[in-house]
Amino acid sequence: MLTLEKRPTPSRFWTAATPVVAVLLTMVAGGIMFMLLGKNPFEVIRTIFWDPLFGEFAWYLRAQLLVKAGPLILIAVGLSLGFRAGIWNIGAEGQYIMGAVIGAAVGLAAFPTENRLIYPVMVLAGAFGGWFWAMIPAILKTRFNTNEILVSLMLVYVAQTILAMASTGFLRNPEGSGFPGSRNFSNYKAASNPELIAGTGMHWGVVAAFVTVIAAYVLLQRHLLGFQIKLSGQAPRAARFHGVNPTKLTVLCMGISGALAGLAGLFEVTGPAGQISIDFNVGYGFTAIIVAFLGRLNPIGILLAGLIMALTYIGGEMASTNLGLPSAAIQAFQGMLLFFLLAVDVLSNYRLRLFTAGAGPAKTKTGGAS
Amino acid sequence: MNRRHLLATAAFGLSLAFGGAALAQDKTKACFVYIGTVTDGGWTQAHHTAVLKAQEHFGDKVDFMWQESVPEGADAERVMTQMALGGCDIIFSTSFGYMDPTNAVAAKFPDVKFEHATGFKREHPNVGTYNARFYEGRAVEGVIAGRMTKTNKIGYIASFPIPEVIMGINSYYLNAKKVNPAVEISVVWAYTWFDPAKEADAAKALIDAGVDVIAAHTDSTAPLAEIAKTDGKVIGFGQASDMAEYKPSPRVTSIIDDWSPYYIKQIQSVIDGNWESRDTWDGIKEGTVGIGEFTGLPDDVKAEAEALRDGIAAGTVHPFTGPIKKQDGSDWLADGATAPDGDLLGMNFYVEGITGDIPK
Amino acid sequence: MDFGGINPVVLIASLMVAAVPIMLAALGELVVEKSGVLNLGVEGMMIMGAICGFMAAVHTGSPFLGFIGGAAGGAVLSLVFAVLTQGLLANQVATGLALTLFGLGLSSLMGQGYNGIKPPLTGAVPFGPLRDIPVLGRILFSHDWVVYFSIAATALVWWVLKATRLGLVIRAVGENHDAAHALGYKVQRVRLGCILFGGAMAGMGGAYISLARVPQWTDGITAGAGWIALAIVVFSSWKPWRILIGAYLFGGISQLQLSLQASGSKIPVGYLSMAPYLITILVLVIMSSGRAKASLKAPAALGQNFHASR
Known part of the structure; x- marks a missing residue:
């Protein structure tokens, strides 16, 4: 019988090799699916994984990879801190929306003044919007013991309604002849977030994502707060003995993740998206949860996971346009890739063994959320 | 530079x-x-x-x-x-x-x-x-609604408060009132384009409030599916496609979006090298707005609806023909005047007679 | 009876129907979470249930077999989750979300060609004259069998968890899997069973949408119901009867806000459409601040994988 045996320390080899194995397995399984759909599997796989990076139009798509991955990484890093501490903010989508709405409102209030200070103030307002929306579940949790999963999730729907009200009401472009949607920020220099170097995809949101990855890495490795976060997730009781204040930690983690999601929203609305519209949010807040865990809640891992996710979006889209695949097939393919990535992860912590009779049951617990 | x-x-x-x-x-x-x-x-x-x-x-x-x-x-x-x-x-x-x-x-x-x-x-x-010009199709629906309602209550399931939708509500209501001055309209805003369960609930809420003709401006066929449960007491319309599976009742006609004449024309002009930038707003006449087969209607109502459809196609009838006042009582169109396209495209007011406010 | 154009009897009868999908899915997820497993893939399992149930009903002509098919579809998808999290110890949160992504894609692929087809109707249970009793007849005796099934399932889940040995084992595994293992329970097998049950219930909930509430198939027909079901489990503080309360509360306010609009209420529509979410939060705040904190706790081992090495 095949059994799993826990490795004393995670295997370095497998930690690096598992993503490769997973991608290969996905290619096989996905290839079969594409074949069933009547497509040439090799062509589809090449379009998804190769063309965006090295194909004919890679000079454009590599930049787009950053545009797509930026918000995912920014949000996921914030979420990962809370997830490590056992704080479940799954409403980043709502915080993303509120960051965009409040940030945009501040910018549009200043229209058409041109001033260098406007954008920094908007950035602060965006971070505040996300922070404020995350503070509702945080305060309710710490004051009234209300579960943050429910509150943060429900607030996503509330935020969506506010977004619709903003785009058809209080932020509507007064020169848009009654149509929904705000002014486009690309026409308002002081408040816009263009590519910093044209053709690279780098805008302030991508820069912020990279900075956040580094900051989170340092925080977790070197800072007391990082230690407290890790400890609270692994051993809440021990954390209390070490003087960790759970209320403070909850407010802090929710606040950071909310503010980062709000920032992501602000950078998106002033840059790539360009305007507040009814369907401004496209699910980054939810996808970021996957990205956070795919990256094993580690900032560097999240960076890579965000890029892989972005690659499947962009490559999948190309496969869909150029080869006539239904977008649903791409969605299923993404699901498969995630399954395999998660499944083979087991090899870095465990080794496969044929059944061996051992002494007594030695039990180990593996933190699912860590 | x-x-x-x-x-x-x-x-x-x-x-x-x-x-x-x-x-x-x-x-x-x-x-x-x-x-x-x-x-x-x-x-x-x-x-x-x-x-x-x-x-x-x-x-x-x-x-x-x-x-x-x-x-x-x-x-x-x-x-x-x-x-x-x-x-x-x-x-x-x-x-x-x-x-x-x-x-x-x-x-x-x-x-x-x-x-x-x-x-x-x-x-x-x-x-x-x-x-x-989907409002042309709404006008045809409005006439049918005005004639067919027994409770004098007609309903409209709206998505978001945008000119396109408000235009549809006004056209539907005005043309219903023209044939039945006692008619009242209830509007339910779903705040979504697509959520079948919610759209069905919206239809149900309207039915429960005594509405017996429902037009929907959301994307799924859910409202018709809900209406079908009333065993013919309530009727509705196909939206975007013919929704022929609900023939002959509760679907009595439909607004069919048929973009094919336009697509063929524009692609041909690219092939011919004479494509030009313009704003095209086609309706029943050009075939972009198709009116589905009339089913399950009394002959006189059917004839009236057909006449309106053909009148619009021929250009002799405009669904928005004055005198029309806005909801607040101010004048919009003078007697005999027809609505300018600009007013329609940016429409953000109800016409006189509709109660309730447009969400802000 | 009429309050501002809204008939409360009709409203109650409607909310009982509206709440069925989220109630079934939430009951399943409650059992899953009681066993210490967090499966965020409810939406994916629901939509797989919706399409599988629809296909089964259309091909067999029997709505009942449709619901069985829906349950099977949800269970099969949940098996993927079980293999990954129980067999390969994959992270539960991420696997659940991937399950939703996969389910949405797969259901849409499977559903091609099922647009515009009417499934066989799920009729009301024939209660005969009982149905004509004023007020009670409409509320209690006018529904299809799944509505009664959802209430019976609530009672059953409550009874099993509270009063049976099976329930005890499930709770033990969910509270402390190491202790349960030491006592000789097969932790992974218990969890596997719970996950499959959760998948089947979510699948049935999805099938109820495509077969009864909106009898048709379109892509994405569940439109987020799975997420609401997850929230309702949390709302219930892992107590079965509170699932019923939560689902009826949420379903009721969702209905009420539309009815208020239909009857020409003066409350701004924006606030009305936020109301179901805000009131659910508010009620949970009141409930959770008033009671002893211990009774609100999630199962202690929730979301943690278990591995017993020998």
């Missing part, structure tokens, strides 16, 4: 080289950007049906490409750029939210034609816009 600008020009100089290469091929390529899936049973499916018709029409002469489920904003911009790079000669973006991305991409690919559905911005000579 600053450094940033220079680089951008260089990058897209490169793209133009590719675009040029694609143009050198003799086959025309027509590309479509969709907001939903081609099997959504509503808006996108209607566009795709038209695309398939166009494909049949042109056969091997034209290559077709499409991308489903493209979110608005940055994603739409990327998809359109990819299409333009990939050699598309004309790109149709089929949702209002693609307006700014379409114009942004069009600026970078002056040799590619762009057609944006339901918007108003044509910032570049290679951008055209097109829309359908």
